[in-house]
Amino acid sequence: MAEQMTVKPATTDAAVLGYRRSPAHHLTEIMAEAGGEQVRLREVPFLTQITIRATSPEAVAAVGNALGVTMPSAVGEVAQGEFGDLGSDSSGSSGSSVSVVWLSPDEWLAVLGDEAETGVAITAVVESLNVALGQRRGQVVDVSSNRTTLELSGPKARAVLDKTIELDLHPREFPVGRAVSTQMESVAVILWRSADDTWLLMPRASFAEHVVGWLADGMREFS
Amino acid sequence: MTQHQNHQGGRLERGGRLDRDQSIGFTIDGTALTGYVGDTLASALVANGRLRVGDSIYLRRPRGVLSAGVEEPNGFVRVNGDHNESMLPATTLELRDGLDVTLLDGIGVLDDRPDRNEYDKMHVHADVAVIGSGPAGLAAAKEAASGGARVVLFEQDFELGGSLLSDPTITVAGQGALDYIARVRAELEAAPEVTVLTRTCVFGSYDNNFLVALEKRDEVASAKGGVSRQRLWHVTAGQVVLAVGAFERPIVFSDNDVPGVMLASAVKTYVERWAALPGRDVVLFTTNDSAYETARCLTKAGATVTVVDARPEVKAAVSAQEGARRAGLTVHTASAVVGIEGSEGVTGAFVAPIDDAGQLAGDAQLLACDLVAVSGGWTPNVSLHSQRQGQLAWDDALSGFVPSAGVKNQFVVGAGNGTYDTDDCLIEGARAGRGAAAAAGFPASSSADDGDAVAESAEVWHARQHRAAGTVRPLWAVPAPDGSLDTHFVDPHRDNTAADVLRATGAGMRSVEHVKRYTSISTGIDQGKIGGVNTIGLLTQLLSGNDAKAIPAGQPGQDAAEEVELTASGQPARRPTPGTIGTTTFRAPFTPVAFTALAGRGRGTLFDAARTSPAHSWHVEHGARFEDVGQWKRPWFYPQEGEDMDAAVARECRAAREGVAFMDATTLGKIEIRGADAPEFLNRIYTNPFLKLPVGKGRYGVMCTVSGMVFDDGVTLRLADDRFFMTTTTGGAAKVLDWLEEWSQTEWPELDVTLTSVTEQWSTVAVVGPRSRDVIAKLAPELDVSKEGFGFMEFRETTLASGIDARVCRITFSGELAYEINVPRWYGLKVWEDVAAAGEEFGITPYGTETMHVLRAEKAFPIVGQETDGTITPHDLGMDWVVSKTKEFIGKRSFSRAAFTEPGRKQLVSVLPLDHTLRLPEGAQLIEPDALGDYTGEGLPSAPIAMVGFVTSSYHSQALGRSFALALVKDGPTRVGQTLLASFGGQFTEVEVREPVLYDKEGARRDG
DSSP states (O other): OOOOOOOOOOOOOHHHHTTOOOTTGGGHHHHHHHOOSSOEEEEETTOEEEEEEEOSHHHHHHHHHHHTSOOOOSTBOEEEEEEEOTTTSSSOOSEEEEEEEEEETTEEEEEEOOHHHHOOOHHHHHHHHHHHHTTSSEEEEEOTTTBOEEEEESTTHHHHHHTTOOSOOSTTTSOTTOEEEEEETTEEEEEEEEETTEEEEEEBGGGHHHHHHHHHHHHGGGO | OOOOBOOOTTBOSSOSSOEEEEEEEEEETTEEEEEEETOBHHHHHHHTTOOEEEEOTTTOOEEEOOOSSTTOSSOEEEEOSSSOEEEEETTTOBOOTTEEEEEOSSOOOOOOSOOOSOEEEEEEEEEEEEEOOSHHHHHHHHHHHTTTOOEEEEOSSSSTTGGGGGOTTSEETTEEHHHHHHHHHHHHHHSTTEEEESSEEEEEEEGGGEEEEEEEOHHHHHHSTTOOSEEEEEEEEEEEEEOOOEEEOOOOOBTTTSTTEEEHHHHHHHHHHHOBOSOSEEEEEESSSTHHHHHHHHHHTTOEEEEEESSOOOOOTTOHHHHHHHTTOEEEOSEEEEEEEOSSSOOEEEEEEBOTTSOBOSOOEEEEOSEEEEEOOEEEOOHHHHHTTOEEEEETTTTEEEEEEOOTTEEEOGGGGTOOOHHHHHHHHHHHHHHHHHHTTOOOOSOOOHHHHSOOOHHHHHHHHHHHHOOOOOOSOOOOTTOOOTTBEEETTTTEEHHHHHHHHHTTOOSHHHHHHHHOTTOSTTTTTTTHHHHHHHHHHHSOHHHHHTSOSOOTTOOTTOOOOBOTTSSBOSOOOHHHHOOOOOOSOSSOOOHHHHHTTOSGGGSSOOBOOTTHHHHHHTTOEEEEETTEEEEEEOOOTTOOHHHHHHHHHHHHHHSOEEEEOTTSEEEEEESTTHHHHHHHHBSSOOTTOOTTBEEEEEEEOTTSOEEEEEEEEEEETTEEEEEEOTTTHHHHHHHHHHIIIIIOTTSOOEEEEOTTTEEEEEEESTTHHHHHHHHOTTSOOSTTTSOTTBEEEEEOTTSOEEEEEOOOSSSSOEEEEEEEGGGHHHHHHHHHHHHGGGTOEEOOHHHHHHHHHHTTOOOTTTTOSSSOOTTTTTOGGGSOSSSOOTTGGGGGSHHHHSTTOEEEEEEEESSTTOOOOTTOEEEOGGGGTTOOSSSOOSSOOOOOEEEEEEEEETTTTEEEEEEEEETGGGGTTOEEEEEETTEEEEEEEEOSOOSOTTOTTTTO
């Protein structure tokens, strides 16, 4: 496609980015204290998150192309790619790895690193995707602030999740790299297995405290 | 310190699954006793020579331990502690050091002190769930696990082994029973994908092999903090093997509840598993062969045994009767125990011969004894099978209801399937384990043992089951010499007797479900485990052939094919069989579960999410009191030192009307909408037009249900030709998104429109009041904030002084000049603090939801859900202007129905109490002044008093200097100027009806 984008250098000023407060920021200590050898919990703040909606195969292909991935097409699938011109210039500062999580037949969540670390502006990603989508049916929405990411890791992480999550988390059914939307107690979360013993939970921001509360409570047994 | 009596007089010198090095003390009704690690409370009581437990629930008859398991109907205790727990069967209560119990008389009382123990839940999935760890269950688990399948083995006892624990001397798979248990256990525990759960009872079985089990973890919990005391397991299994055993039935005879009457299998279990001898002179009353094992073990333990066998001489080459005689026992055949001597405990049994019809055939003789062991036959434990609607059928030879057709992806094995021979249980269990593993996709790796080599047909297997069970002669009720049935206990826990069953049939009850409810049999804690089948058996004796025709169909275990034979006179010839009657319905829970275990950790702060905005910490630091709005915690008001709510709200209102104030509006629902057809979509959703809304402007809109009732409202901004930003009410966010998706996906899929919730992407601060312009000018220096440069219902994208990009709108919910600043949520706290700092020189005041309500009510802005209740149209709210007369929209057609146009609809007005200080309660009824008649408010009126409306919102207005209210009143606008009576709390007070808007009717304040 001819919709090649040059990544805008319009990264938000570092001082401005410093004003951000992540949804679980005030729980940092609680999370640290709950952790131990067996299981640990922390927030991975400020990930860039973009909701992508697209229906036609052309639109799906175009947004995938813009992100440098083949868009995943089934529940649980996550596609990995590199966004931006990594490596082509010597600074190599304006690229980020990107993961695209399948959420529904016409909905995905693109997840990139924190703008402050990758140098890839949220606005640049949104613009790139909007250009790719063009006039076709669909939507590109910045939802970076909408959710936060909690990382639960350690040999007992799965046992802690089993206390609240009803899905089968056994590696046969939920291998590394799988991500799904599910419920944790009453809270909708995206659950993502990023490594053997590492799980990401992405609740909406105002539910972060409740999710941390449940996880920290479930961790006490293993502290 | 308590001195524990160490006289376990009933404890045998040797044997039992006990750690004799660990004597532990416990207290019962204040008496200190000892037992061993490995005991249950009941086995320790038996070892201490105490069979007597509490009295019965209604008749207050002395009772004794009857069983050794979950079916116990007599021995209940309260465990005393920080939170007393009642109605625990002594037979399943694991003995622990310091246990302090009180015997109960068949009923307990909930402790009103809070239970501070922890309870939690676990959700796991398995390829194969094996329930029960007797010989069949162990064999099944072993085979199922051998191919790598995920297996969960559930055992409600604290030890694996089931019936093998009571048969320690038999040989199982070539080794001693206990060695076999240990070997299988070690094998299972070494398998990485196997979970062995002891102390865990599967109490519910649901569709798709979803099982719910309760694990009792007391000991683990006491060893370590943060560990739940009980854990509820939610298990979804591909395959289920039910290896849940069988219950022995008592026999219904006169005074069969006297302490010292005990199930024969329980006697054997106490002797073999716990080396506790319940009696030394034993009369063993049986209807079948199984009890002879009890006779054998009692004899070995040094007791004397006399057998009373209901059956005539059993003609077999080697019969159990003959074996017992050869061992030196007296065996009375064709005889029955017809009564008991003693009331606090058995001192003798009356034994009499019976004829073929079960009637007394001679005089009774008294045999002195201290224990009567009884065996009325066996009832397969079919609860979990039947909970899944698994079929049952009465098997006459086995004398029990037996699973007759399987449940999909389930296997029933062992005694629960009527298979009573241990070797057969191993074969059946292993076969099911292999079948389950193969069905789950993990075929067993172990080579098939000889049991599998013979693939019997069902008929051959049944014949084998029948041979193993021997001959059974059920005695549903043994006649007493005096003919009475008053102390023939059928359900000891409910104190129900054979006489009660007779009364039920006498009153016309025919269905066993009716008999159950007429008598209360099977409604007690054991849920019919003891008395269920005996009741059904009794009904076969009490009902005639004619009655059988009146038994309704549809009960589990009923034999639909059973023909009612007719005599020559056309009358049914035969009494009903158990198969004619069927069983009552089996339901979860199989054993009792505390509600607190079902609640798990979902209590207190973990009960539900408390959603907070990013500025929440600021609100807390500034003394906000919070109000729950849905799951949100919203600041309600911010009292200052010495202020009550009224004073704080008055001050906040004054600031908003006279200076400047700010509110956290983050909780409003927000939806981003994109698509070429988005304007058309919104135009159909909202009652007012949206097609021509210019980019850069916003519009207030109302949406209705198809029936024309107000559903939600809010302001929607047009960001670009094809992009809109909709706000909804705080409580309506989720339902509005669902509503829009439903119309988009199901009714108008041809419209190019896509919706995404961004409620939590944005944080919103409302800056309100005549001086708000000054504050915004400082915060957003790049913005032209002049009246001309930034009009009402417009918005601007700008960069704030802080460098943060923001979307600022001119929207008001108070009638004052007001702005809303939207920024990505993670900047929410920073911007809120910046607003506070920028407004400081103008005396900016934070305000909460109460002030917001007062300000909007003074302007008669309705709140969906407060002024509306699903029966109110926009017109009823006086908002005709928001309803288009030309375009189509959801709800439009309903507005032409007569019910919407005729008089008598409740419509919005304001009402002013004549007493300016009186705040009417919301919900107060409004009536016509002359509607009262002579009613004064005392007692009830002689006739109903018609109400014409009710108060929806009521406040004190700082601006008006008086109280006021909004109300929905029939034909309200035509009543302006009238006086009505408000009725509340038994008093009546005059109010004046006014037009809804009470403040700034002309809207002069909007532009500052």
